[in-house]
Amino acid sequence: MSNAAQRIMVALDYPHAEQAQALVESLAGIPCYMKVGMQLFYSASPGFVNSLKEKGYHVFLDLKMHDIPNTVKGGAESITRLGVDMFNVHAAGGRAMMEAAMEGVDKALTGLGASAVRPAVIGVTQLTSTSQAVMNEEIGLAGTVEEAVLRYAQLTRTAGLHGVVASPLEVVRIKETCGSGFLTVTPGIRPAGSDIGDQSRVMTPPEAFAQGTDYVVIGRPITGAADPRAALEAIIASISE
Ligand SMILES: O=C(O)c1cc(=O)[nH]c(=O)n1[C@@H]1O[C@H](COP(=O)(O)O)[C@@H](O)[C@H]1O
Numbered sequence: 001m002s003n004a005a006q007r008i009m010v011a012l013d014y015p016h017a018e019q020a021q022a023l024v025e026s027l028a029g030i031p032c033y034m035k036v037g038m039q040l041f042y043s044a045s046p047g048f049v050n051s052l053k054e055k056g057y058h059v060f061l062d063l064k065m066h067d068i069p070n071t072v073k074g075g076a077e078s079i080t081r082l083g084v085d086m087f088n089v090h091a092a093g094g095r096a097m098m099e100a101a102m103e104g105v106d107k108a109l110t111g112l113g114a115s116a117v118r119p120a121v122i123g124v125t126q127l128t129s130t131s132q133a134v135m136n137e138e139i140g141l142a143g144t145v146e147e148a149v150l151r152y153a154q155l156t157r158t159a160g161l162h163g164v165v166a167s168p169l170e171v172v173r174i175k176e177t178c179g180s181g182f183l184t185v186t187p188g189i190r191p192a193g194s195d196i197g198d199q200s201r202v203m204t205p206p207e208a209f210a211q212g213t214d215y216v217v218i219g220r221p222i223t224g225a226a227d228p229r230a231a232l233e234a235i236i237a238s239i240s241e
């Protein structure tokens with residue numbers, strides 16, 4: 001059960017630290033991974049990340065950097081100094097940008113010393129809210145979503161990153177193409193019967209793990225539940241079965 005919990009990233013998508021803190025307290029003792037995204041980070045600043053690390057959590061800082069290489073290198077350097085375990089950049093920023101992120105990590109680690117955490121750096125492929133129709137007709141990318149995701153995944157691997165964010169639907173092909181050790185972090189997770197909301201490419205938690213994903217990212221099915229702890233425990237139980 002605890003192994004399953006470690007592979008669940010709880011998306012702390014809240015406007016203020018107090019609400020995120022209350023959720024963290026309600027989940028005390030469950031060794032899940034905590035994901036801090038832009039809504040919480042822009043409001044609660046690095047202090048909230050530090051508080052999670054002090055409590056012993058693994059932390060995924062999801063700021064989806066996408067900028068010129070020099071700027072992303074500087075961002076990666078600052079993020080690495082926070083001591084997070086994982087962060088992400090948009091693969092659409094290209095190879096030079098992703099390589100710059102890795103250089104930023106190395107630069108920060110040089111100054112931090114041997115005990116510092118080396119974060120896993122993950123490329124975002126096609127957002128899980130993007131449908132085939134939106135990708136083709138609005139964004140104007142040809143081909144299937146799976147083809148686009150695989151192209152981004154290969155680019156991400158070539159740039160030396162550790163894995164990608166994608167939907168669970170693409171995990172099997174990503175692992176075939178990039179190797180089983182190339183990490184997949186999959187949002188777009190919805191327990192049976194829960195609202196899909198703005199997500200488009202979704203699977204249930206057991207289905208996602210059956211594809212071979214390394215981590216699932218789950219927000220509203222936990223944070224929006226009347227009893228978030230019970231919701232997370234039910235998800236862990238469904239995976240452990
Ligand atoms: O990078 C991410 O974490 C991410 C990428 C993606 O393609 N889709 C996606 O939903 N996410 C994040 O995963 C979380 C999903 O939340 P829920 O839809 O509430 O479960 C949110 O914090 C999103 O920002």
